Amino acid sequence: MGNPAKYFVTGAAGFIGSNLVDRLLSLGHEVIGYDNLSTGQERFLELATPHPAFQLIRGDLLEFDRLSQAMRGCEMVFHLAANADVRFGTDHPRRDLDQNAVATWNVLEAMRGNDIRRIAFSSTGSVYGEAQVIPTPENCPFPVQTSLYGASKLAAEGMIAAYCEGFGMQGLIFRFVSILGARYSHGHVFDFSKQLLEHPGRLRVLGNGRQRKSYLHVEDCVDAILRAMDQVEDKIAIFNLGTSEYCEVNDSIGWICERLGVQPRLEYTGGDRGWIGDNPFIFLDCSRMRSLGWEPRYPIREAVGKTIQYLIDNPWLFASRT
Amino acid sequence: MGNPAKYFVTGAAGFIGSNLVDRLLSLGHEVIGYDNLSTGQERFLELATPHPAFQLIRGDLLEFDRLSQAMRGCEMVFHLAANADVRFGTDHPRRDLDQNAVATWNVLEAMRGNDIRRIAFSSTGSVYGEAQVIPTPENCPFPVQTSLYGASKLAAEGMIAAYCEGFGMQGLIFRFVSILGARYSHGHVFDFSKQLLEHPGRLRVLGNGRQRKSYLHVEDCVDAILRAMDQVEDKIAIFNLGTSEYCEVNDSIGWICERLGVQPRLEYTGGDRGWIGDNPFIFLDCSRMRSLGWEPRYPIREAVGKTIQYLIDNPWLFASRT
Numbered sequence: 356m357g358n359p360a361k362y363f364v365t366g367a368a369g370f371i372g373s374n375l376v377d378r379l380l381s382l383g384h385e386v387i388g389y390d391n392l393s394t395g396q397e398r399f400l401e402l403a404t405p406h407p408a409f410q411l412i413r414g415d416l417l418e419f420d421r422l423s424q425a426m427r428g429c430e431m432v433f434h435l436a437a438n439a440d441v442r443f444g445t446d447h448p449r450r451d452l453d454q455n456a457v458a459t460w461n462v463l464e465a466m467r468g469n470d471i472r473r474i475a476f477s478s479t480g481s482v483y484g485e486a487q488v489i490p491t492p493e494n495c496p497f498p499v500q501t502s503l504y505g506a507s508k509l510a511a512e513g514m515i516a517a518y519c520e521g522f523g524m525q526g527l528i529f530r531f532v533s534i535l536g537a538r539y540s541h542g543h544v545f546d547f548s549k550q551l552l553e554h555p556g557r558l559r560v561l562g563n564g565r566q567r568k569s570y571l572h573v574e575d576c577v578d579a580i581l582r583a584m585d586q587v588e589d590k591i592a593i594f595n596l597g598t599s600e601y602c603e604v605n606d607s608i609g610w611i612c613e614r615l616g617v618q619p620r621l622e623y624t625g626g627d628r629g630w631i632g633d634n635p636f637i638f639l640d641c642s643r644m645r646s647l648g649w650e651p652r653y654p655i656r657e658a659v660g661k662t663i664q665y666l667i668d669n670p671w672l673f674a675s676r677t
Numbered sequence: 678m679g680n681p682a683k684y685f686v687t688g689a690a691g692f693i694g695s696n697l698v699d700r701l702l703s704l705g706h707e708v709i710g711y712d713n714l715s716t717g718q719e720r721f722l723e724l725a726t727p728h729p730a731f732q733l734i735r736g737d738l739l740e741f742d743r744l745s746q747a748m749r750g751c752e753m754v755f756h757l758a759a760n761a762d763v764r765f766g767t768d769h770p771r772r773d774l775d776q777n778a779v780a781t782w783n784v785l786e787a788m789r790g791n792d793i794r795r796i797a798f799s800s801t802g803s804v805y806g807e808a809q810v811i812p813t814p815e816n817c818p819f820p821v822q823t824s825l826y827g828a829s830k831l832a833a834e835g836m837i838a839a840y841c842e843g844f845g846m847q848g849l850i851f852r853f854v855s856i857l858g859a860r861y862s863h864g865h866v867f868d869f870s871k872q873l874l875e876h877p878g879r880l881r882v883l884g885n886g887r888q889r890k891s892y893l894h895v896e897d898c899v900d901a902i903l904r905a906m907d908q909v910e911d912k913i914a915i916f917n918l919g920t921s922e923y924c925e926v927n928d929s930i931g932w933i934c935e936r937l938g939v940q941p942r943l944e945y946t947g948g949d950r951g952w953i954g955d956n957p958f959i960f961l962d963c964s965r966m967r968s969l970g971w972e973p974r975y976p977i978r979e980a981v982g983k984t985i986q987y988l989i990d991n992p993w994l995f996a997s998r999t
Contacts, residue, residue: 445843449786456774456832460774484838494819495819497816506838510832514774514825516821516823517827521825
């Protein structure tokens with residue numbers, strides 16, 4: 356990240372994207388953000404928008420020509436845009452294919468047309484399906500997919516790797532656990548906080564609450580991406596990103612209730628997972644990323660606490676997600 | 678395969694598809710074949726076409742409504758249609774995505790709409806990329822993709838598994854080595870035979886000829902698919918299909934030359950692989966399939982020999998592939 360450069364960020368108005376944009380700008384880089392604002396929020400870019408080195412282009416990744424033109428002159432692409440709605444895959448099964456797989460193909464093809472040779476991609480621990488080895492390393496036994504979300508992210512990973520091999524690009528792929536922090540706007544902690552701020556007396560919990568979850572704070576996530584970018588020269592490199600601890604859904608419920616000062620009646624739907632295709636336990640072995648000198652700063656409990664504080668301070672976010 | 682049933686075969690006019698169709702008909706089943714005849718050959722269906730239990734519907738897998746209507750009333754889908762052109766992925770990078778990944782999504786979605794709950798799918802040993810373990814078992818270390826073909830087949834596998842998980846289907850996935858036999862019409866043995874029948878004096882060989890290849894005869898392949906169908910009840914089951922031996926490209930050249938009675942000058946392009954993304958060695962551990970009692974009948978040399986004889990007897994096939 357030494358010399359100032361011009362970067363392209365897809366999903367720039369999203370949770371992780373906007374945090375990355377702010378960081379790149381603070382490091383003196385120029386950033387073109389691309390977002391269709393379907394789930395992204397212009398308010399997430401309130402720091403970036405006035406910045407002279409930032410430009411937001413409103414566009415969809417499925418509009419190939421627009422995408423290709425927007426990307427022109429950039430040195431590297433951070434491809435963070437995605438259908439991140441893991442849970443409702445079976446309600447609209449085409450969405451993952453389009454927004455994760457086909458969209459990624461468009462990004463790669465636009466890069467090729469513009470002679471852009473580096474990409475960083477946000478994949479997911481969901482590609483491990485029901486992992487046989489826990490904590491799960493990047494080279495664990497070849498998994499069987501359990502969700503359309505995971506399958507579509509794996510499809511995107513595969514295309515990126517094939518483009519790197521076939522067209523001389525470099526690809527950095529990051530398999531995330533759930534990410535928390537400022538601008539976090541979907542997932543357990545969001546749902547629970549939303550419920551409790553509306554009805555402090557009860558909390559509906561999908562599953563039995565014993566599902567184990569691993570979280571990483573978004574600042575640690577951005578740190579890892581930038582560090583790998585600086586240090587890694589392999590044609591294709593895959594890194595798990597998470598902390599070395601996990602919690603149960605019930606733990607995070609306790610922390611949220613404590614923070615909000617509420618004592619709700621807990622209503623469990625039962626079963627060992629929240630929904631079909633939910634993975635009861637994603638816990639990643641992140642020693643490959645650690646070997647680059649990266650270490651997450653925020654333990655899970657602190658990441659959850661900071662996230663709840665952000666949600667309390669930004670109640671507009673709940674209204675925007677109905 | 679006990680009771681007569683009605684099956685749907687995509688790629689019915691293709692090499693493997695047409696062999697499967699003939700077998701299903703000979704077992705007393707009803708078959709709807711679906712093919713866009715882009716690479717399939719109507720002549721491959723010359724046995725099936727007059728059969729009263731067979732119907733060919735000419736259509737593309739990307740025409741969703743046509744596909745969905747054609748499938749109505751079938752009990753199971755054999756999804757064999759694919760862009761099988763492994764080698765030229767980088768010449769038309771969208772083709773694998775459309776014809777392998779998006780097409781498979783259409784098949785799954787049409788199945789769901791028609792309440793068809795079983796699918797058998799032809800995947801490929803190419804999903805193992807540059808395998809770290811050889812012979813490669815199905816649960817080898819999570820591979821990195823090296824070709825758009827492999828990546829798109831893996832995308833299809835992942836969607837099938839996710840549909841099985843999310844919608845209560847059953848999926849049988851077969852990862853093939855290269856298949857040989859009657860109606861074989863692309864790959865090394867085809868290219869070499871074609872060259873030598875045109876110019877017996879010289880043979881151009883991509884790479885150094887030392888690439889090791891594993892082959893399976895199409896009859897053994899069809900046997901395996903039908904046996905797994907009969908015996909396996911897992912929600913999702915993945916089987917490698919190959920023989921327990923391999924050969925070098927140079928071996929197959931020797932057998933072809935012997936069979937054709939030619940002694941060409943060999944012109945190697947050099948390097949340890951034929952093209953970017955070519956895998957120098959696909960050799961699969963097929964013990965999972967063997968544990969069902971399956972054993973290939975044809976050793977590689979015999980499979981190559983039978984294939985060459987087929988090509989000699991069917992010179993029209995060369996003319997159709999220019």
